[in-house]
Amino acid sequence: MNQEIVENIVLLVIVTLISVLQNMSFAYKVENESKNQQSKTFQRTGSPAFEKVYTANQNCTDAYPTFLAVMWCGGVLCSQAPAAFAGLMYLFVRQKYFVGYLGEKTQSTPGYIFGKRIIFFLFAMSLAGILNYYFVIFFGNDLKDHMSVFSKILSSLLLIP
Template sequence: MELDVLENTFLLVLVTLLSVLQNVFFAQKVEQECKTHNARSFLRPGTPAFERVYCANRNCADAYPTFLAVFWCAGLCCSQAPAAFAGMMYLFVRQKYFVGYMGETSQSTPGYLFGKRIISFLFLMSMVGIFNYFLIEYYGSDYKDYIQTITKAASALLLIP
C-alpha cells in the first residue's frame, strides 16, 4: 500500500476500527444480559432489562451501515479530518444512546437526535465533495481548499448540544 494513500485514509480506518470494537462491546452486553437473566434465545421474550439491551443493540446495528457509508464518502470526497472528528463524535453519541436506552428509553432521545445531526453533517460533507468533483470535471474549478476550511470550522459546531 502506498504511503500517500495510507496518509489520506488513516484517520478513517482508525475510527472504523474503533466503531467495530464498540459493536463488539454492545454484542457482549447483550450476551451478558442474556446469561444473567437466563434468556434461552434472542427470539423469545426475556426480562425488560434484556429487551432494552437487545433493542438498543439492534437499533445501533440498523444505523451502522448508513454511518459507515456517509462517513467514508465524507472522508474520501471532502476532507478526512472533519469526517474523522464527526465519526468520533458519532461513536460517543452512540455510546450515550446505548447506555441511555438501557436505563429508560426516554434517556436515549438526546443521543438519537445528536446522532441524527452528525449523520446529516457527514451526508452534507459527502454531497459537497461530490459537487466539487463535478465542478473540477466540467468547469475546471477546484474549491477543495475552501471546502476543507469550512468543514473544519463547521465540525467544531457539532460540539454544541
C-alpha cells in the same frame, strides 16, 4: 501500499476500528444479559432488561451502515479530519444513546437527535465532495481546499448541544 493513499484514509480507518470495538462491546452486553436469563438458548424476548439491551443494540446496528457510508464518503471526497472527528463524535453519541436506552427511554432521545445531526453533517460533506468532483470536470476549478477549511469550521460546531 502507497503512503499518500494511507495518509488520506488513516483517520477514517482508526474511527472504523474503534466503531468495530464498540459494536463488539454492545454485542457482549446483549450476550451477557442473555446468559442471565434462565433459557439455555438465545432468544429475542425475555426479561425487560434483556429486551432493552437487545433493542438498543438493534437500533445502533440499524444505523451503522449509514454512518460508515457517509463517514467514508465525506472523508474521501471532502476532508478526512472533519469526517473522522464527526465519526468519533457519532461513536460517543451512540454510546450515550445505548446507555440512555438502558435507563429511561427519554434519556436516549438527546443521543438520538445529536446522532441524526452528525449523520446529516457527514451527508452534507459527501454531497459537497460529489459536487466538487463535477465542478472540476465541468469548470476545471477544484474547491477541495476551501471545502476542507469550511468543513473543519463546521465540525467544531458539532460540539454545541
